[in-house]
Amino acid sequence: xxxxxxxxxxxxxxxxxxxxxxxxxxxxxxxxxxxxxxxxxxxxxxxxxxxxxxxxxxxxxxxxxxxxxxxxxxxxxxxxxxxxxxxxxxxxxxxxxxxxxxxxxxxxxxxxxxxxxxxxxx
Amino acid sequence: xxxxxxxxxxxxxxxxxxxxxxxxxxxxxxxxxxxxxxxxxxxxxxxxxxxxxxxxxxxxxxxxxxxxxxxxxxxxxxxxxxxxxxxxxxxxxxxxxxxxxxxxxxxxxxx
Numbered sequence: 383x384x385x386x387x388x389x390x391x392x393x394x395x396x397x398x399x400x401x402x403x404x405x406x407x408x409x410x411x412x413x414x415x416x417x418x419x420x421x422x423x424x425x426x427x428x429x430x431x432x433x434x435x436x437x438x439x440x441x442x443x444x445x446x447x448x449x450x451x452x453x454x455x456x457x458x459x460x461x462x463x464x465x466x467x468x469x470x471x472x473x474x475x476x477x478x479x480x481x482x483x484x485x486x487x488x489x490x491x492x493x494x495x496x497x498x499x500x501x502x503x504x
Numbered sequence: 505x506x507x508x509x510x511x512x513x514x515x516x517x518x519x520x521x522x523x524x525x526x527x528x529x530x531x532x533x534x535x536x537x538x539x540x541x542x543x544x545x546x547x548x549x550x551x552x553x554x555x556x557x558x559x560x561x562x563x564x565x566x567x568x569x570x571x572x573x574x575x576x577x578x579x580x581x582x583x584x585x586x587x588x589x590x591x592x593x594x595x596x597x598x599x600x601x602x603x604x605x606x607x608x609x610x611x612x613x614x615x
Contacts, residue, residue, distance in 0.1 A: 417604075419550075426507065427542070427550065427593050429604040443602045444505070477549060488597055489604075490540035490555040497549060 384408040384493040386478050391498030398468055402498055404461040404478030412436070412456040415481035417491055418463050420500075422474040430476070431463065432486035441486060446472075468502045475499050508533070508594055508607035515613040521582040524610045526594030527575060532605060534575040538597035541570060541579045545590045553592070554579060581612070589614050 390402040404416070418430040431442040431452040440452050451464040461478050476498050479491035509527040516522040526539070533539055539557045542550040552561045554570035557577060567582045577596070581588055594607035 419606075426609040427544075427595075427606040429595070429602070429606060432603060441601065441603045445602075447601070482555065486603065488536070488538045490538070490552060490595070491542070491550070492552050492555070492561070494549040494551070 384480065386480065386493060386495035388476060388478055388495045388498035391476065391500045393501040393503060394468055395504050396469055396502055399464070399466045400468060400500060402463040402465065402476055402500070404463075404495055406459045406461065406478075406480075409480070411454075411459040413484055415484060415486040415489060416452075416454060416461045417479045417481055417486075417489075418452060418461075419477045419479055419491065419494075420472075420474045421477070421497070422471070425474070428474075432481065432489070433461070434486050435484035439486065465500070468500075470502050473500060473502050505532075505598055505600065505602040505605050508596060508605055510592075510594060510607040510610045512608070513611045513613065515615050516581075516584045517615055518584055518586065520584050521580060522584060522612065524579045524581075524592055524594075524612070526577040526579070526596075526607045528577075528596055528605070529575055531600070532575075532596040532598045533572065533577050536597045536599065537572065539570070539572060539577040540595045541568075541577075542593045542595065543590045544593065550593065584614055586614050588612055
């Protein structure tokens with residue numbers, strides 16, 4: 383069965399960096415676009431970024447553009463999110479989610495991990 | 505890109521039908537038939553319910569249905585059950601740099 387397991391969440395100071403990982407199993411990872419979605423404590427969902435199946439195309443939300451970088455290693459079935467210049471409003475639970483096919487366009491999020499918690503605080 | 509607008513809460517009795525609205529703009533829901541809905545039980549990850557406006561996930565009961573008119577999408581739950589109590593979020597493709605936008609979320613209560 384499809385499994386997505388996030389890791390790397392931590393408590394970090396504002397301005398610092400953090401890298402999240404998402405280990406995938408139960409499907410052909412290299413055939414699907416992958417997304418990051420976050421949820422601030424007690425708040426709603428916010429789409430963060432997407433990467434195409436082959437890693438050659440990426441998009442990110444305006445709120446994280448220039449600070450967060452999505453990447454993937456298809457040889458290790460792993461998705462990453464490099465988070466730089468972290469701010470207090472980046473605090474939240476970060477989910478990885480599988481896209482519906484190889485493209486990041488016109489997609490939905492059909493499987494989700496359990497999330498990893500990032501807390502940005504001094 | 506602003507969040508899509510959903511009612512904060514909707515309630516119903518067991519066996520009743522309820523409808524959750526999701527209002528966007530001509531730039532997202534009004535242009536694209538790529539609206540999806542997600543259910544999130546407390547402390548759990550979201551789960552896909554409906555995709556492409558009206559197609560139900562294979563893991564979801566046939567009591568759930570989706571539709572769209574203009575800039576507003578809707579999720580209907582018929583034969584309401586206690587297990588349907590959860591937060592529900594809509595999402596839409598936008599076609600601009602922030603490719604996807606979620607709704608503000610709706611808490612469904614079975615009274």
